[in-house]
Amino acid sequence: MIAFTGAPLFFPVFGDYILGFIVGTLYYTLMESAFDKSLGKFLTGTKVIKTDGSKPSFVNYLGRNAARSIPFNALVFLFSESIWHDSLSNTRVVHEKRIVND
Secondary structure (H helix, E strand, C coil): CECCCCCECCCHHHHHHHHHHHHHHHHHHHHHHHHCCCHHHHHHCEEEEECCCCCCCHHHHHHHHHHHHCCCHHHHHHCCCCCHHHHCCCEEEEECCCCCCC
């Protein structure tokens, strides 16, 4: 039996994990580097910035999104002010300011 990615039966999940890591990292990195936000951030009105307020570089986005795969990353906010993928890449998520023209 072969897993989706072609990994042998004795380790079928590893190949799927690698494929998910690559696809997820590429999706978030490309969306955030092009638009400063992913689809979810479009919906919530938030975007990614560096801790100094400037626009993150492609390398910041790549590191931020690769760090999403660190085990227990999603639970870190329970014990810390920032989640690992933000603190490791010196980024944070902020609400966008809406400019209203009268």
